[in-house]
Amino acid sequence: MTNADSVRIRVFSLNCWGIRFLSKLCTERYAMIGDMLCKEEHDIVLLQEVWSEKDYLFLKKKLSLSHPHSHYFKSGVIGSGLAMFSKHRIRDTFLYRFSLNGYPYMAHHGDWFGGKAVGMAVLSIGSLTANVYVTHLHAEYCREKDSYLPHRVVQAWELQQFVRHTSAGADVVILGGDLNMHPQDLGNRLLRSYTGLRDAYLETDTFNGCEDGVTLIADNPFINKKELGPFEKGIRIDYILFKGSSKVDVFCDSMSTTKGSVPDHPFPYSDHEALMAELRLVSHTPVETGREKCIKEKDSAAGRVAELVDIVTEARTEVKVGLHCTESMRYTAARTGVMGLALLLLELAIAAVPWLALGAEQPFPLTSFYLLAALCFAILLTTFMLYILYTMELKSLQGAEDQMRLAVGSLQENLRGFPLAQPHVSLRKPPEGVSVLDQEE
């Protein structure tokens, strides 16, 4: 597959929907996935929602010949669900766990227990170094009233930071996974603009798959049509992204997705469609180092920087909305806790009366007394734990907001070199609701 100075690699990504005993036909689907991967021999396989390590080990055994290198990323209570198989040697791995990922009490959504993260592997593809990332962001359960939006924006922020800061030494960068975001969603724009990663679906020469590249489709028998809401045609939330470096140019020659069914099988691999992209890596003599090129690219594109300022500002607004929300939830938890404490003290005071005035009749039936006391304790304990939880969420949101403020400042500093681009930024209206400047340094 290697030309004089070009290498072709095939990248595969699939959300496997692998919740044992809950996902339909889980075992059968893993067997199908294993057969297909074994036969197709993609260079890099990026899997999400492989929640059970047993299923990973099953695949690992099955793919031991076709994909001798693999890694399963562990995190959280259940695991990150992220797995990677490769024909090329995995030199190194690293995991970054997102600081925000839903709430433990939203157990029916389950995201918190999954320990969502981004996994990185450093691969040797011939003489090239490829940084390959696999990730899965927090699900969107209700697009109209998406209480997890700040969490997903912070995840996208951390994802772009992680990719940007860890990929300086790489010749090729590939990211695949279920981003749980529509193509033009804030987090997606943030990720692509900041890292310079390009969307294989938008870059490909030939595409074979569902219309508009959607990966959640109504034709998939595992999908409840209601989930798609107004997007009857489907939603594109799974991606393969890539970028080259000063040493290597990357092109996407072709891309394909499954279309809700698999030939000769009664059901598809998963409730998501699978993605496959064929990338061509073309080496050339570096004329400047990666960072210099990076800086040059940044500096030469004032418009891009100005756009980035807008996107980061929008993200910052979203995070601030989340901050206000979390603050009020923490306040509610604290208030409820104080009420529980007051109730407990009141009860104790009433109970103390006959004890102090010896002989007076016990005003409480004993059963009610214990039940009420237990209720008060339960309230106190719950609100205390919620308070801790919301405090941690606040810290993460504040941290992200601080970093975003710094980033905007840094980007605007860059823009000073572009007098023409400046007005675009300074004339920009502040986002509605929250002023961007109120916490400015």
Place this chain on the structure above:
Amino acid sequence: MTNADSVRIRVFSLNCWGIRFLSKLCTERYAMIGDMLCKEEHDIVLLQEVWSEKDYLFLKKKLSLSHPHSHYFKSGVIGSGLAMFSKHRIRDTFLYRFSLNGYPYMAHHGDWFGGKAVGMAVLSIGSLTANVYVTHLHAEYCREKDSYLPHRVVQAWELQQFVRHTSAGADVVILGGDLNMHPQDLGNRLLRSYTGLRDAYLETDTFNGCEDGVTLIADNPFINKKELGPFEKGIRIDYILFKGSSKVDVFCDSMSTTKGSVPDHPFPYSDHEALMAELRLVSHTPVETGREKCIKEKDSAAGRVAELVDIVTEARTEVKVGLHCTESMRYTAARTGVMGLALLLLELAIAAVPWLALGAEQPFPLTSFYLLAALCFAILLTTFMLYILYTMELKSLQGAEDQMRLAVGSLQENLRGFPLAQPHVSLRKPPEGVSVLDQEE
């Protein structure tokens, strides 16, 4: 301070011991620290244990002229305690929170609530890019029976991963902070060997400070001598580490520490001694890129790789010991939970007898019944939460262990190019207790 092609920068690091209302003379000490920093005008100030944001803001205000750039790293319930002040522009920041950091029920140790992490800032020093890291690892409360050792080893592992993967694009790398490890401790060797970071104390031409560079000393009035145990002279646990790149050589011209007191003041800045290192950055024309030099350095030093294999193997053993410990703690939690459940069911069964055989006397006094039921519930809830906690710990330990196994394999692969070095590795005895090979791929 700039020669033709060399730059001098002064780096300061201090664990501020800033627990409001608990640390002695906290406000007074912050005022002293602020005055000194304002006067000394170090280029980069790395502070740990700035637990209260108010104290950070106090310092920020005080240092607004001398150090116009600053960042406070937020994480966990209380915060990471990490703060950075700089005379040079901070272009970007990023925070990595360690996956393991003690236990929430060890509230008196408090580490879990602090959200220990490593903070990174990308600084522009003239035309150079410096990646500056500040960190604080889990404390060592008892060296003889250190139940947190696996946590600290995993933290050191993640720290070296973070530094290594994020610093490929940097011209200079500086790390400062309270590592809570003696100079030859496993985690310290892991960090230095893997990243190539050099210890300013060992590299400096002139040193002015406590004997052996210790930073926890008996002469400090805030120190309880018992804490030092057999190390009466003191312990060196605070460090400034650095390395250059293909473009820049870094030298440590001088280093100093405080010596348990501050002239003209009745007490020192903190219970730790402060560190100051003067680094000289000498630029030269790059003859090869950072990664190439890195690879070359690695490849040219077979001995170093072999040593690294030993260190990672030792770390892996330590993590495995932690794994066994955590597994047995999780087992105990599960068993206690099952016993609580059995007790509850037994109680309900006994209480159900008179209910089924109508008219029979209630065998339980009502008070005991409710108290016992409450106890059972408390046991069930506690053990359930402990089970979740230990499961998360297990995932993190397993994840680190997997990565270490991969790293050893990768390093050994490198070693195949050095036939002379190979015997050193293959003849190495497996560590006692746990076989390294039992989970080999």
